[in-house]
Amino acid sequence: MKVHLRFGMHRDVKLIHDEKDRIDGLVVPAHILAYQSASTSVFVTSMHKKPYVIDPMTFVFQNPKEAYLNDAGEIRPSIQKLCDAYDDSLAKRILALGPEDFLPPNVFSQSNKFCQRVAQFQLEQVGKASATSGASKYLKRYAATQVTAPRAVIPPYFRFESIDHDWYKLSLECANKTRKLVNKVEVAPVICCAAATLTDAIVEKISKDYGNFQRVFIWIDRYVQTSVPSVDIRKVRRLLVALRGATVEIETLYGGFLLILSSFDGMSAISHGILYTQHKSTDLVPGSGGVPERYYIPAIHEFRSLSQTDLIIHKHPELICDCPVCEEVLGGEPDKIILFGDNPDLLRRHFLYCRRREADSITTSSPEAEAKRLRDVFKKYHDSFLALPNPDAFVSSSKIQGLEYLNHWANAFVAS
Numbered sequence: 001m002k003v004h005l006r007f008g009m010h011r012d013v014k015l016i017h018d019e020k021d022r023i024d025g026l027v028v029p030a031h032i033l034a035y036q037s038a039s040t041s042v043f044v045t046s047m048h049k050k051p052y053v054i055d056p057m058t059f060v061f062q063n064p065k066e067a068y069l070n071d072a073g074e075i076r077p078s079i080q081k082l083c084d085a086y087d088d089s090l091a092k093r094i095l096a097l098g099p100e101d102f103l104p105p106n107v108f109s110q111s112n113k114f115c116q117r118v119a120q121f122q123l124e125q126v127g128k129a130s131a132t133s134g135a136s137k138y139l140k141r142y143a144a145t146q147v148t149a150p151r152a153v154i155p156p157y158f159r160f161e162s163i164d165h166d167w168y169k170l171s172l173e174c175a176n177k178t179r180k181l182v183n184k185v186e187v188a189p190v191i192c193c194a195a196a197t198l199t200d201a202i203v204e205k206i207s208k209d210y211g212n213f214q215r216v217f218i219w220i221d222r223y224v225q226t227s228v229p230s231v232d233i234r235k236v237r238r239l240l241v242a243l244r245g246a247t248v249e250i251e252t253l254y255g256g257f258l259l260i261l262s263s264f265d266g267m268s269a270i271s272h273g274i275l276y277t278q279h280k281s282t283d284l285v286p287g288s289g290g291v292p293e294r295y296y297i298p299a300i301h302e303f304r305s306l307s308q309t310d311l312i313i314h315k316h317p318e319l320i321c322d323c324p325v326c327e328e329v330l331g332g333e334p335d336k337i338i339l340f341g342d343n344p345d346l347l348r349r350h351f352l353y354c355r356r357r358e359a360d361s362i363t364t365s366s367p368e369a370e371a372k373r374l375r376d377v378f379k380k381y382h383d384s385f386l387a388l389p390n391p392d393a394f395v396s397s398s399k400i401q402g403l404e405y406l407n408h409w410a411n412a413f414v415a416s
């Protein structure tokens, strides 16, 4: 299974260069490329032909405008730049609208032109911004000269709640229009909805509507892997199986180990940031909130705060990770976990090692073997984790606590 890194922060550039063998490609959010155009383009080009796609981020326009205004009532700079890239008057029109007006086709009435601009931005922006004299200095440093095109163009897409939803129709229209407009590279649409939306009838309609694309990305809105019940996991699996049946190659825009398990359903690639965005909600506006410094515990396929990890590995030293980063930092001694706090880049390197290992090992495993392993981990550690003082174990609206999510994963793949 492929691992694609979702680019988020320029401070990670050196780390990504150092660890580039751990990843298969990049996903670059369009608002970052629009706002920090030269530096982002240089980074993409400096990665020496690592395949990439640009996420057009058009779903942000579905949110009430208050979500992306700053305290002064102005559109945040990165969103403003994104608007400018797609349509000269988009920002003005968005600001003038109330939420009730903000429905298709009002804002995107000339969706042909909109699709054209969104595709053009993906095909041309990296090349354009890498051609400046400032950029060429940096590119020389990385001995990178050749700009490559994205491996696919992603049409404008929006979250939908039903197939009768205008947003569903608009997304599909944009996908089909973009395919007519772009010949040089593959066109790969995004299917974006919540798991609960995926009834059998909707799954059938989606696989019919998108079955003639070679590749699709899925984004299951708010698919928080530690709180999603088996019933919703099965719904997502049905969508994947239906798309696979239509011979569509499937990737996910966000995902953690739960969606790596869907390698068994035909998922071919996963993508996420470093230490964050294993899941994402469409109503969160990009650029809000920082990245938590946390440790990925491979056995439970989740992060814990450093202080919680400290408690866990003192209690269960066998959970200390054996990747090269952890061998060097910890050398098997739980007390040394504190050293990760002094150098958070090590948390990132360790995570990328673990993720690579998970993505590689799933290809030689089976649903039965994974289900057994997950159930064993639950049995061995659940009570102990729940008994920790001040546990940052998740309690969700679905009432899934501690490590119970591991059972939900197992049960969604192999009946208990």
Ligand SMILES: [Zn+2]
Residues within 6 Å of the ligand: 321, 322, 323, 324, 325, 326, 327, 350, 351, 353, 354
């Ligand atoms: Zn490690």
